[in-house]
Amino acid sequence: xxxxxxxxxxxxxxxxxxxxxxxxxxxxxxxxxxxxxxxxxxxxxxxxxxxxxxxxxxxxxxxxxxxxxxxxxxxxxxxxxxxxxxxxxxxxxxxxxxxxxxxxxxxxxxxxxxxxxxxxxxxxxxxxxxxxxxxxxxxxxxxxxxxxxxxxxxxxxxxxxxxxxxxxxxxxxxxxxxxxxxxxxxxxxxxxxxxxxxxxxxxxxxxxxxxxxxxxxxxxxxxxxxxxxxxxxxxxxxxxxxxxxxxxxxxxxxxxxxxxxxxxxxxxxxxxxxxxxxxxxxxxxxxxxxxxxxxxxxxxxxxxxxxxxxxxxxxxxxxxxxxxxxxxxxxxxxxxxxxxxxxxxxxxxxxxxxxxxxxxxxxxxxxxxxxxxxxxxxxxxxxxxxxxxxxxxxxxxxxxxxxxxxxxxxxxxxxxxxxxxxxxxxxxxxxxxxxxxxxxxxxxxxxxxx
Numbered sequence: 001x002x003x004x005x006x007x008x009x010x011x012x013x014x015x016x017x018x019x020x021x022x023x024x025x026x027x028x029x030x031x032x033x034x035x036x037x038x039x040x041x042x043x044x045x046x047x048x049x050x051x052x053x054x055x056x057x058x059x060x061x062x063x064x065x066x067x068x069x070x071x072x073x074x075x076x077x078x079x080x081x082x083x084x085x086x087x088x089x090x091x092x093x094x095x096x097x098x099x100x101x102x103x104x105x106x107x108x109x110x111x112x113x114x115x116x117x118x119x120x121x122x123x124x125x126x127x128x129x130x131x132x133x134x135x136x137x138x139x140x141x142x143x144x145x146x147x148x149x150x151x152x153x154x155x156x157x158x159x160x161x162x163x164x165x166x167x168x169x170x171x172x173x174x175x176x177x178x179x180x181x182x183x184x185x186x187x188x189x190x191x192x193x194x195x196x197x198x199x200x201x202x203x204x205x206x207x208x209x210x211x212x213x214x215x216x217x218x219x220x221x222x223x224x225x226x227x228x229x230x231x232x233x234x235x236x237x238x239x240x241x242x243x244x245x246x247x248x249x250x251x252x253x254x255x256x257x258x259x260x261x262x263x264x265x266x267x268x269x270x271x272x273x274x275x276x277x278x279x280x281x282x283x284x285x286x287x288x289x290x291x292x293x294x295x296x297x298x299x300x301x302x303x304x305x306x307x308x309x310x311x312x313x314x315x316x317x318x319x320x321x322x323x324x325x326x327x328x329x330x331x332x333x334x335x336x337x338x339x340x341x342x343x344x345x346x347x348x349x350x351x352x353x354x355x356x357x358x359x360x361x362x363x364x365x366x367x368x369x370x371x372x373x374x375x376x377x378x379x380x381x382x383x384x385x386x387x388x389x390x391x392x393x394x395x396x397x398x399x400x401x402x403x404x405x406x407x408x409x410x411x412x413x414x415x416x417x418x419x420x421x422x423x424x425x426x427x428x429x430x431x432x433x434x435x436x437x438x439x440x441x442x443x444x445x446x447x448x449x450x
Contacts, residue, residue, distance in 0.1 A: 007025040019084045021067065027067060031152070039066075044069050069096070096151045106159075109163055120189075176208050180207065185208070189288060192221060217232060219235045219291075269282065313328070324433065352432075353386065353432070355434070356395060396410055
């Protein structure tokens with residue numbers, strides 16, 4: 001991410017500056033947790049009753065912080081270099097809020113919030129590509145309803161952004177409501193796969209309207225949110241002939257799915273054939289794109305250029321019909337739900353197999369949380385799970401604890417798993433790999449095909 005946290009903006013909320021902060025100083029974003037810092041971030045130490053982020057400044061510097069906000073009168077550790085830039089402020093949290101408010105006022109992008117289940121990631125990808133010829137679009141990390149993730153999204157935004165597409169996971173009423181009140185979206189999109197049966201997601205997502213002005217517009221899947229009265233203008237998409245936006249004819253040919261949209265005459269839309277069961281996400285994005293002035297021809301061209309890699313999935317094929325998807329997405333909780341949702345709902349396969357090794361978790365989340373997500377999401381139509389390594393074994397343990405039985409074995413090494421992995425290349429199988437040894441898997445497929 002490349003924001004414009006330059007010295008002028010940071011200094012505008014600072015009492016003074018210690019260390020060496022040249023006039024050309026620019027941070028690319030902010031981070032509150034030193035473990036989550038990326039090279040070039042500005043560290044913001046939070047302080048509470050049981051913790052003090054100022055005590056973690058050395059870890060922040062070691063992990064790549066380019067500077068830090070620093071509470072006035074807080075002692076500076078003697079181990080910190082005299083040249084390291086410290087921007088002295090009365091209150092780091094308030095300083096971040098003021099910077100975000102000023103930066104947002106200066107850039108003034110249109111604000112779109114997308115909420116729902118894992119398909120909100122698809123909707124954002126579709127919408128960004130539909131808009132890219134006319135707008136500079138920014139996709140921040142998810143906004144969880146707390147000010148910190150919101151401010152981080154704003155301050156990481158490139159200074160030439162026209163539209164910001166917020167990701168709001170529908171985990172609780174409060175997350176969605178508070179995120180909406182922070183974002184104040186002009187447009188909102190609600191999406192949920194038709195085979196997801198989590199009624200709480202539908203209820204939570206509806207609260208996205210709480211922060212919207214009456215002049216806002218909300219785009220709603222009429223098949224999932226059927227009985228709610230909306231206070232803002234609503235555009236309904238779905239399968240009912242009465243819905244304003246509806247997929248009409250659908251056909252497969254030449255490794256593509258071809259379809260038409262109600263009201264768009266003499267124009268076919270195309271997607272990779274694996275995406276056949278996610279056409280509703282196209283509708284979810286199509287409405288806002290047209291609302292923002294995009295023509296149907298431009299939209300059709302934009303989505304026809306999409307490949308599976310644009311959805312963070314690398315696609316490989318065996319000569320006998322197995323499709324292997326290598327997951328290159330983020331390992332955060334929402335990213336994991338996205339990956340498993342795609343495994344469950346991509347096209348039609350006799351077997352759906354998840355393969356995970358010890359590299360499946362490259363993130364700061366607690367292992368227990370990750371294992372619980374696997375246990376929650378790994379249900380029918382997933383048929384098999386193959387686990388490799390000690391850490392991956394605990395996923396199998398979590399499934400057993402939840403009373404979920406899937407085919408597939410556990411192995412200590414990749415070499416031990418090769419026979420079972422090879423056997424999966426022979427049939428009508430979708431295999432999703434999540435780990436660090438993707439090159440080994442691709443080499444196995446190559447040798448099988450030869």
